[in-house]
Amino acid sequence: MYLKENEQAVHAVIQDRLTRIEQEHEVKILLAIESGSRAWGFASPDSDWDVRFIYVHREPWYFKVHQGRDVIETGIEQHPLGELDINGWELRKSLQLLHKSNPALMEWLQSPLVYRRDEAVMQNYVKHTEVFFKAQACFQHYVSMAITNHKQYLQRDQVRLKKYLYVLRPIFACQWIEQFNTMPPIEFHKLIDTLLPHGVLRDEINQLLAKKMAGGETEEVAPIVRLTQFIESELERLKQKQIHVSELSSQAYKDCDRFLM
Structure with a gap:
């Protein structure tokens, strides 16, 4: 209340x-x-x-x-x-x-x-x-965001919970553009409900979300191995990805x- x-x-x-x-x-x-x-x-x-x-x-x-x-x-x-x-x-x-x-x-x-x-x-x-909507422009925006946030915030002995989400959200936004060629939804749960409805990785993300939403903005944890492995693997893949670009009419x-x- x-x-x-x-x-x-x-x-x-x-x-x-x-x-x-x-x-x-x-x-x-x-x-x-x-x-x-x-x-x-x-x-x-x-x-x-x-x-x-x-x-x-x-x-x-x-x-x-x-x-x-x-x-x-x-x-x-x-x-x-x-x-x-x-x-x-x-x-x-x-x-x-x-x-x-x-x-x-x-x-x-x-x-x-x-x-x-x-x-x-x-x-x-x-x-x-x-x-x-230009798929390539938005895709590159989210790739760059994920790479930058990963470099600045996740390569440490202690990581703020929210920084994992600041990398995961643009990664899933890129996956959305790959699959649907439309603007990704802004709400994180809509991204993962569609792209990662279940599984061990989804369980890890659910736990991360629960801790983040219950805690403070500055709460830190030791690196989460499974999430780190997924992030680093996806970033390598996404950096090589090219998205088809269509021309707009006058x-x-x-x-x-x-x-x-």
């Missing part, structure tokens, strides 16, 4: 911060969601609140020779209910990133934790995500331009 009430209190604080952003920057927030471990489905009780949003300026902003910044960054806020990290991208910038099949943006659009959503705008926006870009208008 305490945790539920605590989460409701944090959500109220987040709504207040979003309203302040709209007022101070004279923008309208079209979408605001939770990213990071809370959206992935393996948050600890003391996990940060990582809020991301897409916003639009008032019309005069778009008719200036020298346009202003296309991001809003509030900085980290230390709050009694949890650390808040709230940042957003302007609509045009987000569409430019969508053209590039930016995985972070595409994950935002899947987040199960939504604080605000302008349905009239976002229903049309989301239609473009499948069109602009009409797809025109449709996206029309949406911005």
Whole structure:
């Protein structure tokens, strides 16, 4: 009960911060969601609140020779209910990133934790995500993420529980792209329920998830042999993998331009 009430209190604080952003920057927030471990489905009780949003300026902003910044960054806020990290991208910038099949943006659009959503705008926006999904770009993003996190965090005598998940999630995202050629789901349980429904390795991951979600963000363990072996084997395989790339039609870009208008 305490945790539920605590989460409701944090959500109220987040709504207040979003309203302040709209007022101070004279923008309208079209979408605001939770990213990071809370959206992935393996948050600890003391996990940060990582809020991301897409916003639009008032019309005069778009008719200036020298346009202003296309991001809003509030900085980290230390709050009694949890650390808040709230940042957003302007609509045009987000569409430019969508053209590039930016995985972070595409994950935002899947987040199960939504604080605000302008349905009239976002229903049309989301239609473009499948069109602009580029398997190779997303695959390479997740491979690089897994390699970097493995190198930085797992090659130690003591490893933070969450760092295993920060390597496993992009590995399974790559496997998803290999098998389905679509954007992987943001929620970790959907990845492993499909790709690893049972078995000894799944049992190890389930235990890891349970410990991580019950413990703190900084809890450490000795290297987990079976997980380490799987990770290192998959990283070697994925580094050699090539994904077929299909060309986008010029009409797809025109449709996206029309949406911005």
